[in-house]
Amino acid sequence: MTDLNLLYEAVVGGKLEIAVETTNSAIADGVNAHSIINDYLIKGMEEIGQRFENGKAFVPNLLMSARAMKGSLDILKPLLKDETSASLGKIVIGTVKGDLHDIGKNLVASMLEGCGFEVINLGVDVTSEKFVTAIKENNADIVCMSALLTTTMTYMKEVIEAIEAAGLKDKVKVMVGGAPVNDTFATKIGATAFSDNANAAVQTAKRLLAV
Amino acid sequence: MNAITTNRISNTYIEKSQLKLSDFSIDKTEIYRSLGYMDSIPETQFIEIIDTTLELLTSICKPRIGYQIYEGNFTNKGSIEINNIQLKAGRNIIKYFSKATQFAVFIVTAGIEFDNYMKKLRFENDTVTEFIADAIGSEIAQAGIRNLSKDINAIAQQTGLKISNPYSPGYCNWDLSEQQTLFSLLPAEPCGVRLNDSSLMYPVKSVSGVIGIGFDLAKMPHKCNVCNMKNCSKRIIIKAV
Numbered sequence: 001m002t003d004l005n006l007l008y009e010a011v012v013g014g015k016l017e018i019a020v021e022t023t024n025s026a027i028a029d030g031v032n033a034h035s036i037i038n039d040y041l042i043k044g045m046e047e048i049g050q051r052f053e054n055g056k057a058f059v060p061n062l063l064m065s066a067r068a069m070k071g072s073l074d075i076l077k078p079l080l081k082d083e084t085s086a087s088l089g090k091i092v093i094g095t096v097k098g099d100l101h102d103i104g105k106n107l108v109a110s111m112l113e114g115c116g117f118e119v120i121n122l123g124v125d126v127t128s129e130k131f132v133t134a135i136k137e138n139n140a141d142i143v144c145m146s147a148l149l150t151t152t153m154t155y156m157k158e159v160i161e162a163i164e165a166a167g168l169k170d171k172v173k174v175m176v177g178g179a180p181v182n183d184t185f186a187t188k189i190g191a192t193a194f195s196d197n198a199n200a201a202v203q204t205a206k207r208l209l210a211v
Numbered sequence: 212m213n214a215i216t217t218n219r220i221s222n223t224y225i226e227k228s229q230l231k232l233s234d235f236s237i238d239k240t241e242i243y244r245s246l247g248y249m250d251s252i253p254e255t256q257f258i259e260i261i262d263t264t265l266e267l268l269t270s271i272c273k274p275r276i277g278y279q280i281y282e283g284n285f286t287n288k289g290s291i292e293i294n295n296i297q298l299k300a301g302r303n304i305i306k307y308f309s310k311a312t313q314f315a316v317f318i319v320t321a322g323i324e325f326d327n328y329m330k331k332l333r334f335e336n337d338t339v340t341e342f343i344a345d346a347i348g349s350e351i352a353q354a355g356i357r358n359l360s361k362d363i364n365a366i367a368q369q370t371g372l373k374i375s376n377p378y379s380p381g382y383c384n385w386d387l388s389e390q391q392t393l394f395s396l397l398p399a400e401p402c403g404v405r406l407n408d409s410s411l412m413y414p415v416k417s418v419s420g421v422i423g424i425g426f427d428l429a430k431m432p433h434k435c436n437v438c439n440m441k442n443c444s445k446r447i448i449i450k451a452v
Contacts, residue, residue, distance in 0.1 A: 058247045060257045063339045098409030103345040110338040125407075151387050152409055 002026045004040050007072065011044025012051075014064025016071045023072040033079040037116070041069050045115050049199045059107065062198060066114025073116060087118040088211045089141040092134045094122030096155040101148035104178065104198075108144060111198040112205060128155075128162035135163065135172050141209055144201070145191075147178040156181075157189040164190075173208045177201060224398055226277035232269040235354035237347075239265075245346035257343070264344050271324050274351060275402035276359045278317035280366070280424065285309070291421070298392055298421065300385045304378045307431055311375060311423030315363045316393060318401045319355035321348050321416035329415075348416035356418055363422050373428040379420035380410070387411075393419055 002025040010018040026036055048065040051057035077087075091112055095105045102124045113119045120138050122130060135143055143163070147153040156176050163169055173192040176185075186194035193208060195201035242261060243253060253261065283293040289305055291298045293314055300308070308314075325348050332341040356377050364374050381387040390410035394401070397419075404417045412419065 058253070059342060060246060060253065060260075060339055063342060067338065098407070098411070100407070100411050100413075100415055103342060106333070106338060107342060149381070149387060149409075149411075 002029050002031065004031070004036070007036065007040045008044045008047075011041055011065050011068050011072070012047050014048075014061060014068050016064075016068045019068040019072045020075065023075045027075070027079065033076045036076060037073070041072055042116070045069055045202075049202070052197075052199045059198070063107065063110055066110050069114045069116075073114075088116040088206065089209045090118045090120065090138050091142045091144060091205065092120045092122065092131065092138060092140040093144040093146070094126035094131060094134075095124040095146045095148075096152055096159060097125055097127045098155060099147050099149055099152035100124050101146070101178075104148070105144075105146035107198045108146070108177065108195075108201045111202050112144075115202045115206075117205060128159040131159050132162050132166045132168065135168055136166070140172055142173045142175055142205055144175045144177070144205075146176075147181060150180045153178060153180050153185065156191065160190045175201065175204060175208070224277060224279040224401070226275065226402060228273070228275045228402065230274050230276065230358075232272045232274060232351065235274065235351065235358055237265065237350055237354050241350045241353065242343075242346050245349055246343065260340060260343050261347070264340055265347055268325065268328065268344070268347060268351070271328060272351065273322045273324050274320060274355050275322060276317065276319045276355055276362075277397065277401045278315045278359060278363065279397060280313055280315045280363075281396065282312065283314045284312075293396060296392060296395060298396075299389055300378065300421070301383070303383045304385055307375055307378070308421075308423040308428075310427040311425040313372075313424040315374075315422040315424060316396045316420075317356075317359055317363075317377070317422065318397060318404055318419045319352055319359055319417065320402050320404050320412075320414050321351040321355070323403060323414045325351065325416055326414040352416045352418050356420075360422065363424070367424050372424050372426060374430070375423035375425075375428045376430050377418075377420045377422045379418055390419060393421070 002022060004026055007019060007022040007026065010022060023036065045065060048057055048061060052062055093105060093109050095102050109119045109121045120134055122134055131143060134140065145156045145159060147156060160174055163172065163174065175193050175195060176191045177195050181194060183194045193204045195204045246253065281293045283291050285305065286292045286297060289299055289302045291300060291305065291308065291314060329341065329344060332344060360374065360377060367374050378385065380389040380393060387410045390406055394406055404412050404414065406412060
């Protein structure tokens with residue numbers, strides 16, 4: 001019988017190979033996919049997230065853990081009977097027009113993906129039209145915008161206005177982040193939420209979608 | 212070549228495009244700090260990735276530095292006039308330049324080779340190495356500025372002059388849009404660096420700016436309280452250490 005605590009430890013420790021191996025072994029043993037996700041993978045991510053919040057783990061640890069979890073999820077998703085439960089929600093993410101900084105945005109994207117969200121990463125220098133099109137095409141639950149500059153963060157408001165003009169305001173939650181962005185700014189431009197790090201972004205996305 | 216007359220340096224644009232990353236003094240502590248390790252060192256597995264990535268980048272990166280030294284003067288409390296062009300650096304920076312009589316307008320870049328490497332990591336979805344390489348790229352640019360400062364200092368010392376810290380648009384309240392003006396004091400696409408409409412540079416790990424040169428200049432410690440970017444990553448790092 002597979003020791004599923006190994007899977008939990010693999011996620012916490014960011015060990016992709018062990019996570020994949022243990023997941024395959026658990027499936028062969030007939031363990032329920034939902035149980036593997038809820039009782040071991042998510043709990044592992046919660047633990048590394050908590051360590052990060054406490055200053056006991058760092059961004060590279062989060063990324064390694066997210067990678068291990070994603071490796072396991074990729075195996076489990078086809079086994080989930082209910083297609084909608086294969087993903088916690090769809091998220092469109094991008095760095096706004098004029099801004100080329102993508103490392104923070106990619107970090108958030110990786111964490112969201114690793115934690116079970118379906119992520120559509122639009123890259124950098126993304127126009128409002130491109131955001132709106134991606135939200136429509138993917139029927140996104142959340143759109144995440146990133147900016148690293150005071151000169152480019154103002155474009156987030158234009159994107160929100162474009163979302164409103166497209167009649168999508170009640171269908172999609174808007175999350176914003178980036179070095180110059182804060183709660184006050186987020187509220188001022190009409191965003192749903194602000195997050196100041198990748199781990200908090202995952203928690204916020206879960207809270208917004210009640211998952 | 213620099214033509215030196217009494218206390219006056221005039222030169223044409225100098226570009227060093229044959230540099231190697233091994234010529235730069237890379238400070239690994241700064242890389243660790245950028246990765247979030249303020250007062251600790253990363254675990255062995257991450258140190259190995261940092262070392263391997265740095266070694267690889269040393270073999271592929273072609274960093275470049277370029278500069279031109281101009282005489283200049285102050286037209287008001289917030290601007291320098293160079294070649295009839297106003298650089299509106301703002302009062303916070305100008306006070307550190309106040310005794311400068313000449314100005315080195317510079318560009319430093321980790322090079323397009325670095326950007327290409329990052330694209331490859333992105334394509335491979337190697338987020339851990341991508342995150343680490345990004346921190347290394349920032350340190351390459353900073354090491355390039357240190358290398359450039361040494362060059363400018365050596366030139367200044369020949370005539371008994373001193374240099375200031377480097378200052379760049381986007382920092383200490385110097386508006387980023389001033390990049391366009393600053394670039395007008397350099398040749399087209401200096402060191403292969405170009406600006407987009409938002410005044411950001413390609414390749415991404417590039418820094419432009421100005422170093423003051425004069426008799427009574429000194430390198431002052433950078434003070435975050437003169438800048439209004441409360442969430443700047445550098446401020447967070449300095450505060451944490």
